[in-house]
Amino acid sequence: MAIKILSVDDSRTIRLIVGKAFKPYDCTMLEAGNGEEGLVVAAREKPDLIILDVTMPVMDGVTMLTKLKEDAVLKVIPVIMLTAESGRDNVLQIARLGVRDYLVKPFKEDQLVEKAGRCVTLVKRAAAPTAPAA
Amino acid sequence: MQPQPDINQYKELARRYGLGPTPESVSRLTALVARQDADVDEIVRVIEKDPGLSARLLRVANPHAANEDEYTVGTVEAALLRNGIGCALLLAMGTPLSLALTKTFQTMLSLKLESVDPNELAGLVGEHMLGSIGFIGKIAGHVYLRMSLASARTVAAGILGIKPEEIGGRDEISDVIGELSNIMTGNFKSNLCDAGLDCKLQPPKVGLSGDYSTPIEPGGGIERLAFRAGDIHIFVEVTANPWNE
Numbered sequence: 001m002a003i004k005i006l007s008v009d010d011s012r013t014i015r016l017i018v019g020k021a022f023k024p025y026d027c028t029m030l031e032a033g034n035g036e037e038g039l040v041v042a043a044r045e046k047p048d049l050i051i052l053d054v055t056m057p058v059m060d061g062v063t064m065l066t067k068l069k070e071d072a073v074l075k076v077i078p079v080i081m082l083t084a085e086s087g088r089d090n091v092l093q094i095a096r097l098g099v100r101d102y103l104v105k106p107f108k109e110d111q112l113v114e115k116a117g118r119c120v121t122l123v124k125r126a127a128a129p130t131a132p133a134a
Numbered sequence: 135m136q137p138q139p140d141i142n143q144y145k146e147l148a149r150r151y152g153l154g155p156t157p158e159s160v161s162r163l164t165a166l167v168a169r170q171d172a173d174v175d176e177i178v179r180v181i182e183k184d185p186g187l188s189a190r191l192l193r194v195a196n197p198h199a200a201n202e203d204e205y206t207v208g209t210v211e212a213a214l215l216r217n218g219i220g221c222a223l224l225l226a227m228g229t230p231l232s233l234a235l236t237k238t239f240q241t242m243l244s245l246k247l248e249s250v251d252p253n254e255l256a257g258l259v260g261e262h263m264l265g266s267i268g269f270i271g272k273i274a275g276h277v278y279l280r281m282s283l284a285s286a287r288t289v290a291a292g293i294l295g296i297k298p299e300e301i302g303g304r305d306e307i308s309d310v311i312g313e314l315s316n317i318m319t320g321n322f323k324s325n326l327c328d329a330g331l332d333c334k335l336q337p338p339k340v341g342l343s344g345d346y347s348t349p350i351e352p353g354g355g356i357e358r359l360a361f362r363a364g365d366i367h368i369f370v371e372v373t374a375n376p377w378n379e
Contacts, residue, residue: 010337012306012314016294017242055320055335084234084320086153087327088144095147102151104319106238 035059271333275374
């Protein structure tokens with residue numbers, strides 16, 4: 001069964017890049033533009049992994065992470081923070097809340113896939129069958 | 135003095151997560167400025183240990199000199215007294231900002247971005263893409279990122295991994311430039327916070343602009359940076375008042 005990955009970021013650019021990174025793998029990509037939407041999608045879809053930004057409108061990533069960890073069902077979902085913020089206090093606060101990993105933007109798609117691969121089992125998609133020669 | 139447990143814990147986390155360190159001179163200078171009662175001699179010593187920062191401070195203190203032989207302000211101390219501590223901080227902060235931008239281009243576009251003297255680069259003409267992000271707290275200011283629409287299209291396509299003609303429209307370009315501004319300023323803000331100048335970022339604003347004026351915060355200063363990668367010319371301005379609160 002395909003792994004479900006939820007990307008929560010207010011930037012469509014980042015959500016596109018994250019989606020592209022996992023395209024070679026058997027994954028179903030889910031998206032949310034802020035923490036509030038992220039919680040709704042997480043509760044509905046129970047993703048296998050959440051990739052979460054920090055600075056977002058409506059609800060930031062730290063608040064979403066706090067609420068995830070307060071939820072008996074959702075707290076087990078591994079979270080990778082993907083953010084431009086690497087300040088000491090931010091990292092300490094987020095680590096204490098319980099994240100599996102932390103990736104600072106700018107990032108390479110390979111780095112994200114490698115970190116994700118430590119949280120879930122990523123399986124390469126089978127190559128599409130080629131059309132027989134006429 | 136023993137390091138605080140938080141520092142040790144952070145170092146361990148930074149190692150585990152692969153987070154890069156802030157340049158030493160930037161951390162020390164920002165921390166000194168944040169204290170507000172720092173001795174000028176102490177600040178001079180920190181700046182003098184960074185040859186690049188010393189050279190930039192002297193260049194700013196001698197705006198009409200064509201080369202070092204024409205400098206009338208010849209020491210870091212004199213340059214600091216002439217330009218102020220806030221100017222030195224802005225110059226120092228230019229380093230991590232430049233690093234964040236060049237690293238973003240290298241990582242996400244495989245493009246080598248070269249830092250150049252803003253006066254050496256052909257300026258933008260007419261309307262251009264402008265991304266700006268404000269930061270507010272103990273230090274307050276803005277970071278402005280400017281480039282031509284053609285450059286912005288090329289950059290957006292590169293980051294998204296598509297051809298420039300495949301870009302959907304202006305909104306797609308704006309989103310990429312907003313994220314570029316966000317990445318650059320997020321790294322910059324982290325350095326400020328680590329050094330004691332706590333601040334929060336405001337959401338990025340992106341759009342076409344024909345306005346080249348840069349408002350400066352009361353009591354603040356401005357640092358101008360420029361970058362080139364082939365035909366792509368990028369201009370960055372940082373305005374800040376390090377004594378906002």
